[in-house]
Amino acid sequence: MQVPEAQALATSYVHVGGEEQIRLQDSDGRVLASDMVAPHPFPAFARSGMDGYAVRSSDLAACDQGEMVWLKVVDQIPCGYVSSIPIKQGLASRIMTGAQVPEGADAVVMLEATELRVKEGVTYVGLKRSIDTGKNITPRGFELQEGDLLLRKGTCIGPGEISVLATFGIHQVKVYRQPVVGIFSTGTELLDITEPLEPGKIRNSNTYMLASQIREAGGVPVIMEAIPDDIELARQKVEEALGEYDIVVTTGGVSVGDYDIMGELVTSGGLDMLFNKVTMRPGSVTTAAVKDGKLLFALSGNPGACYVGFLLFVRPSIRKMLGMEQLYLTEWTAELGADYSKVNNFTRFVRGRLAVINGRLVATPAALDESSVMITIKDSDCLIVVPPELRGAVKGQSVQVLVLPGAFG
Numbered sequence: 001m002q003v004p005e006a007q008a009l010a011t012s013y014v015h016v017g018g019e020e021q022i023r024l025q026d027s028d029g030r031v032l033a034s035d036m037v038a039p040h041p042f043p044a045f046a047r048s049g050m051d052g053y054a055v056r057s058s059d060l061a062a063c064d065q066g067e068m069v070w071l072k073v074v075d076q077i078p079c080g081y082v083s084s085i086p087i088k089q090g091l092a093s094r095i096m097t098g099a100q101v102p103e104g105a106d107a108v109v110m111l112e113a114t115e116l117r118v119k120e121g122v123t124y125v126g127l128k129r130s131i132d133t134g135k136n137i138t139p140r141g142f143e144l145q146e147g148d149l150l151l152r153k154g155t156c157i158g159p160g161e162i163s164v165l166a167t168f169g170i171h172q173v174k175v176y177r178q179p180v181v182g183i184f185s186t187g188t189e190l191l192d193i194t195e196p197l198e199p200g201k202i203r204n205s206n207t208y209m210l211a212s213q214i215r216e217a218g219g220v221p222v223i224m225e226a227i228p229d230d231i232e233l234a235r236q237k238v239e240e241a242l243g244e245y246d247i248v249v250t251t252g253g254v255s256v257g258d259y260d261i262m263g264e265l266v267t268s269g270g271l272d273m274l275f276n277k278v279t280m281r282p283g284s285v286t287t288a289a290v291k292d293g294k295l296l297f298a299l300s301g302n303p304g305a306c307y308v309g310f311l312l313f314v315r316p317s318i319r320k321m322l323g324m325e326q327l328y329l330t331e332w333t334a335e336l337g338a339d340y341s342k343v344n345n346f347t348r349f350v351r352g353r354l355a356v357i358n359g360r361l362v363a364t365p366a367a368l369d370e371s372s373v374m375i376t377i378k379d380s381d382c383l384i385v386v387p388p389e390l391r392g393a394v395k396g397q398s399v400q401v402l403v404l405p406g407a408f409g
């Protein structure tokens, strides 16, 4: 199956998760399940932008003839205080940045442009320059009017969105539930990361890499113990996990080896196989199946293939359950930074590094990009798409790149 077809097929089984109400401070990375509308204008009152004096600009017109104007100071307005004294002709109130501008005032003169004089117990402020109406005042509703759409359903919540919601006192938000994703690796050779190395064995790195990828995608990983290559045990684990979690991801045992059990598993025991071979490399053995509407992704055991298989198939499914609109990795056009000579009949997703050189986006393939290679995953920020038609790609040519989550730091 071609990659886009396999992606569409897998995600067609996924539905947006249920909704839940959570605290605003817990909502980073979550997706809004309803439109949010401004319950009041923002700012809710005309606000001073300077520490200074609230005045009537018409009182200062005489300054244009070189005259100094003296206004009687009738109040002091700190932030949070509403003055009850209107500014009539000849009057001014001392006001602080962020405080509500008193009735009658239409401009604020900054403190540095004023002089003070006290005469018979009365304070006067002296002004030398005229001022435009509205100067240093942020009008009510400057940013938002009551009823304006604040955030659309499907918006992913980050610092800017949290600021908007907090501004309006929206301390509980309705978001889509995070999918819970069960992970287990298969392989008799696998040691737990806490165990000492033994001859011929390796530590189970995929489970932990996948848990990290699931978290990045917005899901909640549940790490299950790795299992040996035993089909009956694997079947039991898969069934239990599918009963319990929203999505199940396994790694290993999907190729044609004597101990590759997953191929048989996904074609038996009430599972419907969606695909077991995708025209891509790494990850050609990526397999997906469905049982009672729940998805099982059986990814390759090779770390590079496991990583890419997750990004292309599992991540979009998690994002769809989360209610996100953009399911797939961002695709950009870049210049190839070095020749890439490997050819085959499948589309290659080559790990690479992105850089902006002289204003152009350049993608350089990793020195080691074999499916079995783990070390360059951490050094990559894109997957360079090399289609099979490209019989050897040359430095400088235009290529499509899929930008990896967290690229550019």
Ligand SMILES: Nc1nc2c(c(=O)[nH]1)N[C@H]1C(S)=C(S)[C@@H](COP(=O)(O)OP(=O)(O)OC[C@H]3O[C@@H](n4cnc5c(N)ncnc54)[C@H](O)[C@@H]3O)O[C@H]1N2
Pocket: 185, 186, 187, 189, 190, 202, 203, 204, 205, 206, 207, 251, 252, 253, 254, 255, 256, 257, 260, 282, 283, 284, 285, 299, 300, 301, 302, 303, 305, 371
């Ligand atoms: N005769 C053929 N051999 C292979 C083919 C093929 O088409 N014909 N395909 C190759 C491709 S492509 C890939 S990819 C791998 C797929 O292997 P499996 O998915 O069956 O995975 P395993 O056999 O279980 O392991 C492969 C490799 O990965 C290591 N591994 C497994 N699990 C983990 C883990 N949790 N953490 C770290 N590393 C893991 C395992 O030890 C092996 O080295 O098959 C090719 N062969």
Ligand code: MOO
Pocket: 280, 281, 282, 283, 284, 285, 286, 300, 302, 304, 305, 371, 372
């Ligand atoms: O599936 Mo393998 O990863 O194509 O290299």
Ligand SMILES: [Mg+2]
Pocket: 252, 253, 254, 255, 256, 257, 259, 260, 301
């Ligand atoms: Mg194998």
